[in-house]
Amino acid sequence: xxxxxxxxxxWAEHAHAVLNEAGHRRGGARHAVVDLLxxxxxxxxxxxxxxxxRAKGRPVGxxxxxxxxxxLVEQGLVERIDTGPGSARFEVRQPSGExxxxxxxxxxxxVEPFADEQLEHAIHEAEKRAGxxxxxxxxxxxxxxxxxx
Amino acid sequence: xxxxxxxxxxWAEHAHAVLNEAGHRRGGARHAVVDLLxxxxxxxxxxxxxxxxRAKGRPVGxxxxxxxxxxLVEQGLVERIDTGPGSARFEVRQPSGExxxxxxxxxxxxVEPFADEQLEHAIHEAEKRAGxxxxxxxxxxxxxxxxxx
DNA sequence: ATACGTGCAAAGTATTTGCAAACGG
DNA sequence: CCGTTTGCAAATACTTTGCACGTAT
Numbered sequence: 569x570x571x572x573x574x575x576x577x578x579w580a581e582h583a584h585a586v587l588n589e590a591g592h593r594r595g596g597a598r599h600a601v602v603d604l605l606x607x608x609x610x611x612x613x614x615x616x617x618x619x620x621x622r623a624k625g626r627p628v629g630x631x632x633x634x635x636x637x638x639x640l641v642e643q644g645l646v647e648r649i650d651t652g653p654g655s656a657r658f659e660v661r662q663p664s665g666e667x668x669x670x671x672x673x674x675x676x677x678x679v680e681p682f683a684d685e686q687l688e689h690a691i692h693e694a695e696k697r698a699g700x701x702x703x704x705x706x707x708x709x710x711x712x713x714x715x716x717x
Numbered sequence: 718x719x720x721x722x723x724x725x726x727x728w729a730e731h732a733h734a735v736l737n738e739a740g741h742r743r744g745g746a747r748h749a750v751v752d753l754l755x756x757x758x759x760x761x762x763x764x765x766x767x768x769x770x771r772a773k774g775r776p777v778g779x780x781x782x783x784x785x786x787x788x789l790v791e792q793g794l795v796e797r798i799d800t801g802p803g804s805a806r807f808e809v810r811q812p813s814g815e816x817x818x819x820x821x822x823x824x825x826x827x828v829e830p831f832a833d834e835q836l837e838h839a840i841h842e843a844e845k846r847a848g849x850x851x852x853x854x855x856x857x858x859x860x861x862x863x864x865x866x
Numbered sequence: 867a868t869a870c871g872t873g874c875a876a877a878g879t880a881t882t883t884g885c886a887a888a889c890g891g
Numbered sequence: 892c893c894g895t896t897t898g899c900a901a902a903t904a905c906t907t908t909g910c911a912c913g914t915a916t
Contacts, residue, residue, distance in 0.1 A: 742914080742915050742916070743915075744913095744914075744915080745914090763905080763906080764905085779905090779906080780906085780907075780908080783905095783906060783907070784907090787907095803904075803905075804904090804905065804906095805905090805906095
């Protein structure tokens with residue numbers, strides 16, 4: 569996925585525009601979360617967002633992180649992905665619809681992105697048949713690190 | 718899915734056999750949970766199990782339910798499915814590998830099963846390519862009830 | 867008899883909510 | 892200025908753990 573940087577700016581702009589449109593103001597916490605998310609290529613947990621923002625010297629209260637994420641999910645700007653117990657993950661939704669799925673390591677819990685053209689096609693067909701409008705696939709298996717160990 | 722009743726007995730037997738094999742004794746709580754699960758066609762939350770067992774007049778402590786479920790997942794007898802925040806869902810895993818996926822209603826949160834032959838095929842291909850050994854698909858969209866409303 | 871299973875209650879996490887202060891437009 | 896956003900702390904919801912007792916083998 570080499571498009572992260574290129575589209576990040578677009579997504580951040582897009583996100584602020586949508587929020588503005590919906591009558592939301594641009595506060596510091598929200599800006600920080602949107603900015604951080606826009607530079608990520610794969611999903612993060614609320615905790616990871618919290619930690620990274622603090623590390624960046626722009627700490628944001630946990631509650632605000634959850635509130636901002638809720639808002640973003642509600643506006644369709646972010647996808648919520650439940651990869652297992654303990655914590656939900658959040659990832660930017662490109663307006664183009666371009667996206668990937670995830671493979672979770674059974675052993676260490678690491679989450680990695682993967683994309684598959686054919687699978688995507690089959691899912692869109694299934695979506696139509698079922699009358700759904702979004703989807704997500706989770707694969708499970710040992711990651712390279714754990715396979716080696 | 719018309720096979721629920723027919724295979725339930727087999728699965729319950731299978732489950733007890735596997736647990737026995739692994740050196741586990743057959744206590745009351747475990748039996749009650751296995752029995753209930755075996756009669757279900759779709760996934761239940763721990764809370765739902767708790768409630769239904771109580772309603773059946775065979776109350777089981779919440780802790781035991783979680784412990785039994787952990788054990789069943791560990792032995793590959795049950796699949797854990799995270800459909801959203803709040804609670805994980807659990808569903809029997811047929812030894813045959815036969816299974817379905819789920820569609821979650823954006824509105825009311827209801828979870829319904831769906832199966833798709835072609836999709837299943839595409840996923841198996843993707844699994845091979847990614848080196849995974851299990852998968853699960855979640856679709857999202859309004860359910861019939863909510864579409865009507 | 868003895869180790870595993872169970873239930874209760876206490877402890878942990880992740881997330882949500884109430885509220886007063888800070889802030890954007 | 893006024894309503895939104897934020898951060899803190901308290902509250903909640905779900906799940907796990909510690910421990911004493913019950914029970915299967």
